[in-house]
Amino acid sequence: MVVGDISTGTDVLVIGAGPGGYVAAIRAGQLDLDVTLVEKDAYGGTCLNYGCIPSKAMITASDLAHEAGHAEEMGIYADPEVEMGEMVGWKDGVVDQLTGGVEKLCKANGVELMEGRAEFAGENSARVVHGGDGQGAETVEFEHAIVSTGSRPIEVPGFDFGDEPVLDSRQALALAEVPESLVIVGAGYIGMELAGVFAKLGTDVTVVEMLDSVLPAYEDDLARPVKKNAESLGVDFHFGEAASGWEEAGDGITVATEDEDGEVSEFGAEKVLVAVGRDPVTDTLELSNAGVETTDAGFIETDDRARSNVEHVFAVGDVAGEPMLAHKASKEGQVAAEVIAGEPAALDYQAVPAAVFTDPEIATVGLTEAEADEEGFEPTVGQFPFNASGRALTTGHAEGFVRVVADEPSGFLLGAQIVGPEASELIAELGFAIEMGATLEDVASTIHTHPTLSEAVMEAAENALDHAIHTLNR
C-alpha cells in the first residue's frame, strides 16, 4: 500500500462504466450488494459518449439533411444548410442526457461511484488512481471484481491519433466543420457508417480497405446494397490497399497506400479517419496481480457465468471477446451480477443480434445458411424483398430484403439476415423468435400489422414454407 492511500471495502468492484459495467453495477445494487463502480473518463463508456449514441445522432442528422435535399421525386425542393457546430451540439445534448441518466440510475440503486483508473494490486484489492495532479489514489478491497474496461481503436502504424489531421471515430464525431474531403481507412462497420455521414454532409469521401469488399464480416448480398448506395453518394472505394502513411500537402494532407505488389497510391484530403478495428483494454489493469490471464490478443476468457480463470473475477463486454457489442456487454454484466448474488443466471442465449447503421441498414441474428449447415442442421431459407413491401415503397427506401434461416425438418428458426430500411428494429422480432424456440410456422402464422415493414419478416417465413403471398416462392 502506498502511503497516503485510503482503503475502502466493497462486495463488488466494477471497473469501467460502459454498457457492461454500469448495467452490472445497477443489477448488483438491485440485488442488495455493496457495489463500487470505477470510471476514469465518462459514465456510459464508449457506447454512450463516443460510439453508438453519438454516431446514431450524426447519422440521423445527416440523413435528414440529405433526404430533405433529395426529395424532388416526392415534390419537395429544398437545399438545407448544415451548421456542423450546431449539429454536434445537438448530438452532445443527447449524449449528456443519457450519461446523466446513467449516473442517476447508479446512485438510485446504491452504487458507489468512484472516478479514476483502477489496477489490480492483489487477488482481492485494487488501486484506483484519481485523475489530475495531486488527487492521489486509494485502495479498494473487494470480494468480487467485474472487469468491463472496453476497447480502444487500433492505431495503424504511421497514423498517430494525436496528430491533428488524423482522426479516430470519436474525434470524427466531434468536428467543428464539415471537412471538404476525407480519407477513411477501413470499410468495416464504423468506417462505412461514417462514410455515409460525411458523404451526406457533402464531404468528398475516399474509403481505403485492405480486404476486397465493404463490411467483410457480412455476407456479400447484405453488403452489396450498402456499397452501391455509398457509391451513388459519391464515395470512392479502393480495395486491396493498406494505408502506409500521410504527409502534409498544401492546405491538406496526402495519404499513401500500398497494395499487395507494393504499388503506392496517394490520395489528397483534408483529414484521414482511421477505423480498422478495436483492441480490448486490458493492458493498464495489472491483471497478473490478481492472477487473471489474457489471450494473446488481450482478451479475458470467460465461461458461461462470465467468470475469468479466477473464481471471483468476472469480465464482461469487449474485454471478454468478440463480438464487441454493447447489448452483449449488458447481458454479460447482468449475468455476472446475478451470479455474484448467487442467482442461477447463465449466458445461455441462442443468438446475439447485430446491426450496422449504414444506408441501408444491415442487421443479423443467429446463424447464416452456411453456418447452419456447418452445425449439422438441414437449413432452409426464405427471403422477402423490400421492393415487394407496400410500406417500404411508401418510405422511399425499398432496397434490400429479409431472409430467415430455419431447420427444415423441425421448422425451428436458426437465424435471420436483413438489409434494408429499419433492419436494426426488424431484427428484434426474429431474435425473440429464435430465443423462444419458435418455428417458421409460428412466425408465418402471427398476424403482422399492415402496412408495416414487419410484414416482410412474416412473408420471409412464409416463403421458407413455400407459401408467401407477395413474392414468388422458390
Add this chain to the structure above:
Amino acid sequence: MVREFKLPDVGEGVSEGEIVTWLVEEGDPVSEDQPVAEVETDKAIVEVPSPVNGTVREIIPGEGEVVPVGDVIITFDVEGEPVEDQTEGEAKRAGEADSEADAEPTAPDAGDSEEVSTGEGRVFAAPSARRLARELGVDIAAVEGSGPSGRVTDRDVRAAAEPGESSDTSDDGADERDEALAAAEEPVGDDVAATREQGAQPTTEDFSAPAESADRDRTLAAPATRRIADERGVDLNAVPATEQRDGEAFVTEQAVREYAEAQQRAQRADAAGSAGAGAESGERVERVQYKGVRKTIGEAMSNSKFTAPHVTHHDTAVVDELVATRERLKPRADEQGIRLTYMPFVMKAVVAALKRHPKLNAELDEEAGEILRKNYYNVGVATATDAGLMVPVVENVDGKGLLQISSEVNELVQKARDRSIAREELQGSTFTVTNFGAIGGEYATPILNHPEVGILGIGELKQRPVVEDGEVVAKHTLPISLTIDHRIVDGADAAAFANTFMEYVENPELLLLE
C-alpha cells in the same frame, strides 16, 4: 452361407415397392429364378425371382408392407453350403425389433418426423424455461420437449424435476417402460393397450381424463399448435388445458395430439362396442390408403395439370365413311384372328395429323429452355383398369399397318388390365389417345400425359342428328376433345390439327396415301 436378397430396382425411378404376396414360406426349397414374391411398384405388379438354388431362411417384411429399394426382403441358405446359426443382419434386426418394442410406450408423440435434424448441443426452449431449469437443477439438454417440434416447455422442466423421479429423463423413460411391459405381460387384451397408454404419459396427474372434453370459451395456444388442432379436426376449447397463462387455459401441442388420439380410440371403441348394429350399418367413412398405382396416377395428374396450361378444343367428325370402311375390313381381319376396332384408324389419323402439325408431337424442356420436336410417333392408349388408369404405348405407329396396330393395342390393353404389362410398355409415348367414349359420353377435358403436349379424347361413336343441305339427317358422328399444352401450342394449331384429323377419319381412304 446365407444369401441376403435386397428388393431390386425393378424399373426406372422406382424407389419402393409393396410386398403384395409371398409365394414361398420360410423353409421352402427354391430354385434359381423361381418367383418368390409379387411386388407392386408405382406402375405395375412384378414378380421377384430367387437368385439362388437353396432354402428360404427368413422372410423379413410382411405382406402389405412397403419396402424401399435396397432393403433386404428375404434370405436364403444356399444349396451345398453350410448353414449358419445367426447372421449379423439377423442379429441387428432382432436388436432393432427389441428397441422398437421398448421405444413404443415411451414415445406417445406421433411427431417423430419433426425432430430437429441435429445441431449439436442446442436446446430449443424459451429463455424462461432455460432459467427455470437452472433454478431446479435440471439439465435441460436431457429433457424431452412436448412443445411444437419438441420444444422444451416450463412444464417439461418441472416434470423432469419432480420428486420421486430422477432429473435424468432417460431414467424416467426406463421406469415407465418397465411398468408398461410388466402390465403388458398380463394377457388381458384391450387393458394392455390402456395401461401402455397410461404408462406413456410423462405426467399423468394433469392428464387423468384425456378424452374428456373441457368446453371452454377461450383457449391460449401457440400458432403451430392451432394448426395441428385444425389438421386433426380438434376443437382447442375442448382440449384439457395442461397449463395456465395469465389466468387463461393454455394448451400444448402434445395435449392436442393426445386428445385427438383419445377421441379416435373412443370412436373405435364405440364402433367395436356396437358390433352387431355397426356391422349392418357399416362405417360412415372407409379409409382407403392412397398409394401404389393410385398415388402415381394422382401425382402425375397434379403435376401435369399444374405445370401445363391446358386448353381443350372440341369438334365433331361425321364418320359414315369410316363406319362403312371398318365394316368392309372387319371380316378380313377376323380371318387373321384380329379384332379390328376403330382405334387403329384413329391412331393412323392422329399420326397423319401430327406429321402435318409437328408442334403437337413435341415436349417442352423448361430447364434447357428448348422445345423438343419428335420425329417418331409413339402413341399412348389410355386404358381403364381395375387398379386405375394406365397408358400402354404402341411404338412407331407411322410404320405399322392397321392390323398390326390393332393386334398390338389389343394385346397391350389386355396386359394392362391383368397387370402383367412391363414398365417399358408404359413409357415413351409422344402423343396419347383416350377413348372415354368406350364407356359413354360425348366431350371431355382430357389431362395431358405430361410431358406430351397433346392428347386426343374420343367420344362415343354413334348416330346423331346432322344438318346436311338444310335437312336434319342421322349420321354416324365422332365427337373429339383435343387438349393441348398452351405454353407451346396455340389454339389455332389445335384447331388446325383437329381439322386434319377429322379430314382423315371422315375420308379413311386418305390413309392409303400415308
